[in-house]
Amino acid sequence: MTDRHLLSGVEPDPARDAGHPEPPPRVGFFTDTSVCIGCKACEVACKEWNAIPEDGLSLTGMSYDNTQGLGASTWRHVAFIEQQTPAPDGRTQLPLLGGGSEPPSGAPGLSRPAPPEAGSEGPGAAGGTGELRWLMSSDVCKHCTHAACLDVCPTGSLFRTEFGTVVVQEDICNGCGYCVPACPYGVIEQRPSDGRAFKCTMCYDRLGAGQEPACAKACPTESIQFGPLDELRERAALRVDQLHAAGVDGARLYGHEPDDGVGGDGAFFLLLDEPEVYGLPPNPVVTTRDLPAMWKHAGAAALSLAGGFALSFALPALLRRKSTRR
Template identity: 35%
Template sequence: MAYKNQEVAMLFDSSHCTGCKGCQVACKQWNMLPSKLGLNENEFTGSLQGPGDLGGDTRLVMTFDEKPSGNKYQPIHWAIGRRSCYHCTDAGCVAICSSGALQKQENGVVTFDTNKCNGCTYCQSACPFDVPRFRDTDGRIDKCTLCFDRLEEGEVPACVKTCQPEALKFGKREDMIAEGERRVAFLKKKGFDKAELYGVTEMGGLHVLQVLKFGHEAYGLPTNPKPNDMIKLMNTMKPVTALGTAAVVAGLAVSFLAAVGYRREEVSIEEAKKHWTPEQRAKADREVAELLKKEEAAKRGE
């Protein structure tokens, strides 16, 4: 229970990471997520990165970017980054989740309950880091939970446990911030002028902090990320419909998004609906029909 009731964080130190990808393997193993195992089954990404992106069965990807160093004896620097959920304080995914599957815990972790997910994919649109991913096999979303099940038992996350050079640390958030600041000061003294600690204030404060040796742009991280504007739209729609329940808002949003032809890069609402169970589709259709009926009644002044 050691990590259940205090604000916690993971600290990733890019300057200690060797790019071994042991953390990726540990994540798959602990969370029992399948991988492609055949020879050359994964697409070549042009770098050491593999797989190329997060996915429905992949919660963590180490990213590899080559940067010129300006040093003739060691001409390339690797910017090795870490893509996974960052467990935002102002978590857009939680604010927009239509089923309560995504929850913010007291210790700062954004947990995910697969059994509650209805596959609506709104969380994908709300996340500025493009983290939650759709899983074709069961029509649901998946993302890192910071190994909440391990934290409940007083254990650190599986990826942290396996990291040999201690590029990953875990503990009280304030301690992780202090350690991150110490490392950044050290790196700056060594000549890495752009070194920074990312996540102290972004999205209200992240619970995965990162010491980034070459500055956040080199790792593809956004400057001053913000939750997607769609959350405001969804929250505005609740009082308008006066129906108030998250489920009904979900139904309304499905029809709204379909009507305006909303489409995300990887999966549209209509594509997601194909993976819903007949019960889920019927429920959404009932909610939209009920909403339209009430709106008609309101127009007639009933």
């Protein structure tokens, strides 16, 4: 599938390639981290709608983050990233989606002078130029165009929906775990209680009823936006231009390119720093990309081995026949 689309120059249609003859427009998430306030409303809405077990209230040592990362019981995860950065130009102003006003004090991405610490040196020290900012981002399964988890699932538990999303059927999953290392983002996890794999379904049941996913519905700042993927990409590009015009040079999109290592993501992001800062791989690649070549080489090796065995049995017989003729 990948090679055919690359040669033709046509963007892949994962739903049609999966066998849906007349699929609706592909939908997805655009998460604008510049307006995320870290309220975790998306996490709560996801858990409530999908009846996902709670994560506990124990202190993790990761700021205000009790969920720590995506997993079998956390399909949306809001990361709190604290940065100590130099900011010679003072505080950075991020325009809101509606245009020109400044976000409220304390919004993520805003830089503010760090309080001086007695005896400290470097950024944040008295007389220094260091500033403290929080980068907040609601992470989720990327619903890749070329999804390795689909390639390795032996039971068909993972399937591509008519909306282009990737869903795990928990009643079919046998707990083999092949999908876990196959995911280039480390999204899928097995639940310790029974070994089955779980991840975001993009609220497949809600999509079928014409509703948006619970996380996007609950987001109070429109940081999580849901809709046709093509429209979201256009909206995201305009948002990046808006931020660049406001002097936020670090704004960039992640996972939106159809010709990247996974064919583009069904859930992509606007980031304010490098992907690694958010715990995202800088250049994700579908982990099964070499499978066709591997099977080809394995087939050639099997044929060579079979030929060697046949020759080992046939050669003595030929030699005996030749000796009897003499």
